[in-house]
Every structure is written in structure tokens, then in C-alpha cells.
Amino acid sequence: RHLPKIVSGEVRWCQGYSEPGSGSDLASLQTKAVMEGDHFVLNGQKIWTSGAQHAHWMFALVRTDPDAAKHDGISFVLLEMDQPGVTVKPIALISGSSPFCETFFDSAVARRDDLVGELNKGWTVGKRLLQYERSASSVRIKKKGKPVNPYAVVAKKYLGDSGGKLVDPEAREKITKQTMREKSLQLTIQRVADESRSGKAPGATTSIFKLVGSTVAKDGSSLKSELRGIAGIGWEGDGFTEEEAESTRGWLRDRAVTIYGGTNEVQMNIISKRVLGLPD
Incomplete structure (x- = not known):
């Protein structure tokens, strides 16, 4: 129906x-x-x-x-x-x-x-749906075309580059670490996709993806704002572009990703009990 x-x-x-x-x-x-x-x-x-x-x-x-x-x-x-x-x-x-x-x-x-x-007996149904939600919420849609590092684009615009290379070594290190974490997460999430294709329902391991994915997403929006400097805290006004204002809103909005769908603390409890088998 x-x-x-x-x-x-x-x-x-x-x-x-x-x-x-x-x-x-x-x-x-x-x-x-x-x-x-x-x-x-x-x-x-x-x-x-x-x-x-x-x-x-x-x-x-x-x-x-x-x-x-x-x-x-x-x-x-x-x-x-x-x-x-x-x-x-x-x-x-x-x-x-x-x-x-x-x-x-x-x-x-x-x-x-x-x-x-x-x-x-609805708790069993609701719990299973949460496992699907947690695995899905950690997935970021890949854009078609040649890969472009969004952090590098922001850093070059606000911090400058020399011959295509970022001039700020600290910014390069932060961008590299964030990008590696995101790429590692994308590869790991393939496990969930493989389970879904085989007809196997996602289990407690989805809490790992939710925990890591939400943290990576929050850190990513924070890094973009940090790379923009003072332009990364603009909310409105003539001194900020719409892109800068939207970045600030996104940074504020992403404060919630470690809360909805089960807080990071809840995910760590699930991981400790259901994945690692630790005692209560």
C-alpha cells in the first residue's frame, strides 16, 4: 500500500x-x-x-x-x-x-x-532501521568528473599558492590528514555496501561508520571555516560573500551530526558491547 x-x-x-x-x-x-x-x-x-x-x-x-x-x-x-x-x-x-x-x-x-x-515488539524494527540510517548517514555522495580537493580550493583562495602548491605548510598538513581520513572512510564503507548487496542486514558495526563519519564531517566543515580565516565566521553583511555565509551556516549545522541518529557516546557504547564484546 x-x-x-x-x-x-x-x-x-x-x-x-x-x-x-x-x-x-x-x-x-x-x-x-x-x-x-x-x-x-x-x-x-x-x-x-x-x-x-x-x-x-x-x-x-x-x-x-x-x-x-x-x-x-x-x-x-x-x-x-x-x-x-x-x-x-x-x-x-x-x-x-x-x-x-x-x-x-x-x-x-x-x-x-x-x-x-x-x-x-517494535523495538526490534526501530533498532534495525537505525542501523541502516547510521550506515547511510556516514556516506558522502561523490561528484562526477575530475576529483577536486575542496579544502585545497579554499586554502589557495584565502592563503595563497605558489606554482599550484599551498604556501602554508600547516594548512597542507591539516588538509592532507583530513583528506586521508575521508578517503579511508569511503573505502571502509564498501563493507556496508557489500553486505547490502548480499542481502545481509547491517549490524552493530554500522555504529563505527556513524561515529567516524559524523566526526569526519564535523571536522571537515570546521577546517573549511578555519582556512577562510575571519571570512569563515561571517553570517551576513556586505563584508562576506554568500559562499562564505553559507560555509558558516554549514559549520554551525554540522555541529549536530554527532548527535542525530544516535550520539557519538551512544555509538561508542554500542561498539564496546556489540563489536568488542566488553562487559557492561
Whole structure:
């Protein structure tokens, strides 16, 4: 029922996971869903819901058994956003954009037929989706054509070059290290692509990619701003180009990459337990 319109792009979806008191400890979520006949009635709040103001549907984790252990009383449901019981409020970020939202449920309705998986077993579904998200969020799309080092382009413009070589040795070293980390990550991510092609679902190792990928991305935007010098902190005004202002917004926006999709601290916990087998 849903897949054809997802594939055609007719319908937009958003993800209802995090709550004001349940971010890193997602399994402590409190949004309730009570079965009434052929539907669930939802009450509660989600936060950091990306694109909720534009979404037609949401897939959400909700608590259907408040007396069960926190991981066991959760269900995975689908619900329409255009209904009286759903209110969406965009959150203004420091970068100036508002891609994230607060989403409130006041007796919102989700059909019983739109329960994904078994009742009270939604944590397994949600956890698997997070593994796919974490592997995907670490991937940077390669542009076609001759490779161009974006850091070198910025450094030459603001620090100067001599015969095509950067004149600042410290900048050369930083650019080289950052580029090597990015290239190493790209090669390592091929493991996830190979697993996907073989039909094998990604496992806990995706937390490695999320941890390293988000850190590399944040460091990359910081390096670009650093190479621009004072032009790298411009927000608006005649003294800064639009490219410089957008770079600053990007630097601020990328502060979040080590938080969304599971914080770096959460990823390190998963790696220590599920990958390295260390005790709790």
C-alpha cells in the first residue's frame, strides 16, 4: 500500500523516535498508544522530527504496554500527519534553518492495520532501521568528473599558492590528514555496501561508520571555516560573500551530526558491547 507512492515520491515520510526525555536512551520513550477497536489512540510528543512540517505520514515508536520492560512494551506504527490530533511546530536552529520539528499527539489515530511487526515488539524494527540510517548517514555522495580537493580550493583562495602548491605548510598538513581520513572512510564503507548487496542486514558495526563519519564531517566543515580565516565566521553583511555565509551556516549545522541518529557516546557504547564484546 505504501511502497509505490514512496518510490514515486508522491508521499513524504518522517520519523517519530526521539522525545524530550528520551533521546540517547530512546527505549525510555513515553508516547502512549492505546488500542481502541481497529485503531490506536496516540498521546504524547516527539522532537527533532526531521521534515515533519512537510510529511504526509510518520513511522513512530510508541509505548503500547506501560507495564512491560522498557524495550518490550514498544510498538512500531504508521500514522497520517494530516489529522486533527497531530500538531507540528518547526524548531529554529542556530544555523538559521528549521529542518527539525516538535510533533504533538492529542488523541491522534493510527490504524491497527498500520502496525509494523508484532505488538510490543517494535523495538526490534526501530533498532534495525537505525542501523541502516547510521550506515547511510556516514556516506558522502561523490561528484562526477575530475576529483577536486575542496579544502585545497579554499586554502589557495584565502592563503595563497605558489606554482599550484599551498604556501602554508600547516594548512597542507591539516588538509592532507583530513583528506586521508575521508578517503579511508569511503573505502571502509564498501563493507556496508557489500553486505547490502548480499542481502545481509547491517549490524552493530554500522555504529563505527556513524561515529567516524559524523566526526569526519564535523571536522571537515570546521577546517573549511578555519582556512577562510575571519571570512569563515561571517553570517551576513556586505563584508562576506554568500559562499562564505553559507560555509558558516554549514559549520554551525554540522555541529549536530554527532548527535542525530544516535550520539557519538551512544555509538561508542554500542561498539564496546556489540563489536568488542566488553562487559557492561
